[in-house]
Amino acid sequence: MCFHNKLHQLVLFFALSELLLGNMVGRRWLPWINNPSPGSITVTSDKQEGETSSGFLGNGRKGKRAPICPVVGVSVLCLLLLLLSCGAAVYNAVPHSGPEWNGLLLENQNISGGLLTRANHLLEERGLRLQEQTGPLSADLRSADLRSADLALSLASAELAERIANLTSANLRLAWERERLLPREAVERNHTARRLLDSEEEGPRLSGANGLLGEELLREREENRRLRGEVEDLSHQLTQLQEQKRDMESVREAFRSLDLYCPVVTPWTKERICRKCPDSWRLFENKCYFFSSQTLTWSSSRAWCRTQGGDLLIVNSQAEQSFVFQSGPVPQPSCSRLWMGLSDREEEGEWRWVDGTRVLSEVQFWLSRPGLGPEPDDWKLDDPRGEDCGLLDASEQALGSWMDGSCEESYRWICEKNV
Structure with missing residues (x-):
């Protein structure tokens, strides 16, 4: 009976120690547990530290708590180890049979079950608190990720705009080079083709004008043939006149020779006396x-x-x-x-x-x-x-x-x- 009381007191002591340790860690009275090493990164801000100090002084204001899942897990593990050690000691010191031993085991099991249930409730409360605390942090992280993605998209958009500007400039330069390298005749042909396309509406009017010009051309050809016939007639007449002129010149030359070789000596009788050579010959x-x-x-x-x-x-x-x-x-x-x-x-x-x-x-x-x-x-x-x-x-x-x-x-x- 005495051993049973002592064992019961030992179990109660460890249970109270576990509860006290968990409460102190949860209220941040042991900051070295939350931040055990100088090189580790804490998620508490200056505002959270102020709220923790205010809670410690008894203002009743609760701030945001940092995640304590690792601390709770370590505490539960230590408690289970202590319970196993005590159980092993009791098992070795007390006989393993008898009503007293069976009652002790039953009471120990009940106490262990209550402790485990209490620890489970504490873990669930800590999980809910962690979810409340990690919600804003997740929103902040998502907002930061979105801002980073937006910045990356802005940079990519600026880069694409610059590439588009460069490609547009290169396209204009290539177009100018193409216009410069094209032969002048090809450019003139293109302009002529454009003018012909633009003048499709004037086709009927041009066709009418072409018909009128064709009729005028036929009349001019008829007139040309008539004038050509007149020219041929005039040329024939001119040839005849030239022949007559040559005949007249021959006659005139004959009369001149006659006057030289056979001059008239009697004007009223037209008598001539011919000689062989003219005077001075x-x-x-x-x-x-x-x-x-x-x-x-x-x-x-x-x-x-x-x-x-x-x-x-x-x-x-x-x-x-x-x-x-x-x-x-x-x-x-x-x-x-x-x-x-x-x-x-x-x-x-x-x-x-x-x-x-x-x-x-x-x-x-x-x-x-x-x-x-x-x-x-x-x-x-x-x-x-x-x-x-x-x-x-x-x-x-x-x-x-x-x-x-x-x-x-x-x-x-x-x-x-x-x-």
Whole structure:
């Protein structure tokens, strides 16, 4: 019985110790349990510490309590260990049989069950308090997470906006580069295509105008054919008039020759006396020759001879060369040169008479002076175009008096015509 009382007192002592320890931890009278190490992080704020101090002084205000699940678990574990130790001691000291032992075990089981029930209630209260305390903390954590996520999304949005701006700038730059690299003709074709698309509404009006222009074109073509026929008729008439003019000139030339060779001696009877050569002309064989006293260029002297019904001199024999050489008077030494109807204007070195015939090799009387070379020499010192017209120098020998000279020089000339 004495042992039973002592055991009962021991159990009660440990139970009271457990309750007192739990209450002190719950009221934060043992802060070193809540924050056992200097390096650990506490979740209590300055406000919570103030509330804890106020509760300790007996103000009756309860603040937020920190989680004490670990402390309660340790306390219960220690209590269970003490109970097991006491039970083991009792089991070894007391006999294991008898009514006294059975009653002691039953009472111990009842006390242990009450203690466990009390501890369970305390744990449930601590759990509810922890849920109340962790609710705002979870809301704060969720709010912090949302703010972090919002900040991250803002940063990502800013980055995307910057990338969009960069891509837009790159797109504009590429478009400008494309416009610059496109050939001008392609750009003009595009503009033309746009104008054609824009002018689709004007299609009917343009078609009407095109029809009117087609009718006008047909009328113009008919008028053109009529005018072309008139031009052809006028050209035919002009050709006939030109032929008539040439006939009239031939008749006029015939009358002029008739007046020269057969002048009228009796005006009232129109009697004519024909002669072989006109005045100032000299007869040799069947031709008349005229030796001028004036000077002209080669072309002008030939034109004068043609007005007289003849042309410049053509030498066909040595006898004719001797006649013209001896018959040409020399008024003064500077006037000894006379134009003949000889030139190589058409082809250099190819000398031809004015009637188109070539100079015969057996009838050539070119001047050859010792030390100066033979004529023709195409001298270009006085005229860069050279010397392309033939002349006779009466101061030289009869059978060696031909020379080539510049056609623009002015000399006397010799005309000839048939009797």
